[in-house]
Amino acid sequence: MTRRPDVAVIGGGVIGLAVAWRCAQRGLDVHVFHDEIPGTASAVAPGMLAPVSEADFPDPALLAFAHEARRAWPAFAAELAAASGIDLGYATDGLLLVAHSAEDRARLAGMYAFREGYDVPCESLDADGLRAREPLLAPECRGGGFATEDHHVDAQRVRTALRAAGRALGVRYVDRRVRSLDEVCAGSVLVAAGAWSPELHEWPVTPVRGQVVLLRDPSKGPGLRHGIRGVVRGEPVYLAGRDGHETVVAATLDHAGFDVRPSARATESLLRKAVALVPALAGHEVAATRVGLRPDTPDHLPVMGPVPGRSGAYVCTGHYRHGFLLAPVAADLMTALMLGGTDGIPAAFAPQRFRSTKESTSR
Template structure:
């Protein structure tokens, strides 16, 4: 007879799997319910651990949370690799911030200027200094900087490693779509279903589509030395080398619901910006296009904590573009809440903020 789990996690992305692993480490019996629907964000995520270059919304609570997560990643990656036997591709060689043309420099400065004051060095670089660090950059690159503490991980390997580490501790994985909290019998239930979380409760989470293109160099030439967060033709683009001769190009931002069909127009736009920054990519082959659905909220902050009005239900969703980065600290805080009742989650992330707004609107 199967033991009734102490915790059931609904969602098998990086956030849900990290939470399940941490709960199992604390001796809890854990189930993860997940249906691998097209668009699962962390199945597509390029793996940026980038509190400097990826924080689009300068909310103090989110920025501090992101930097805490960044500081936790070296130990988290080492522990996860040891527990699973899987190399998660954690790279600490920093990220180049690159403006393609002179008019892109103002956009780059506006995107990253508010990060001053955090313990994350971001060294300004002129065009020659950029190309010294990354010889494949275009001769037209006009300047930028180097973010020492923006790192990178293989998000798909992280998911694989988390599942393996959890399985080694007895986590049970149930491959099914949960459509109601009442379908799950457990001591506590955690909604970590990303963009699909609203199907389980009325959370204001919306999918934001992001497309990623994978390129391969048929000549086997040298790849990128660093990840690149660039602005070309006034628009951001992210590039990272992977497995020697591959390059990830990411990512678009589109509000098109649950459409997960790759778009030729989005692919062309990504490649145009990528080639503007790194001309050698024009000769590479497109090997795959992927679409992920990032779970966004009206204030772009996560929803984490107890579900109002339900003593046995919790929610951990809405991490938008930051799910992989935030996974270690989100899992730790949610596990502590589940195990001891201690709530160290930032007050800005409380689920109650949306329930209170809904109650005010109904009066």
């Protein structure tokens, strides 16, 4: 008979794995229940840690939380790399904001106007300044900025490292999909199942499909020096070098339920924008095309805290596009809440703000 753990985590994404690791560091017996369902967001995340250049932080509480998380990442990455022996591909060399046309430059400026006073300002760059930092950019690029506080990480290495660090401390990983809280018996149960969290309780969390294309350079030429958040004909795109000769291209948003089939239209759109910014990518191979389902909520804020009416049950979901960025602080706060009753979670993220899925979606 399977022993009753101190903590059961339902979900093996970056936040669930980080909480499991933190709990195991406290000497607790931890089980992680996870079935790698196609569309798991953490499995295809591009690894942006970008509170300055990311435009969709709709609430000051989330923006402050994002900056706190980014400041926590250097120590978190160093600790995790030492615990796992895995290089996380953590890059601290900033992120470029790139406008392809004059109209795109105006749009780029408008996207960040509301952030005045909240962020460390971006360094403004003209076209020559951009290409001095990133020689592979197209001559047509009109300018933009440089966000020194924005970093990126190899998301899949982080997941692998979290599992390894947890396993070294005795975390047990159970390859099983949990569809009801009644299926799990533990001292504390954490729901961190991303877009599938509503199967376990009535939170209004919905999937937002995001497509990622991985390009590989067969000539093994020079790669990107920086991550790039670009705007091409008014549409965003994100580029990041990986493993020397690979480039991750991301940024599609699509409300298609739980459909995880890659879209030819989305692939074409990503490649068109990527090549417009970095023409050398036209000669690269498409190594993979993947889809992830980001967990979103009606107010685009996370759901974090005790499950109402369910003693010993907790939830940490709804992080939308920001799961990797927010993971270090979210894990620390959830661990403190579950183990010691210390609630430092922003009130705006409380599960109680949603009375039920039906009521929330009808307002």
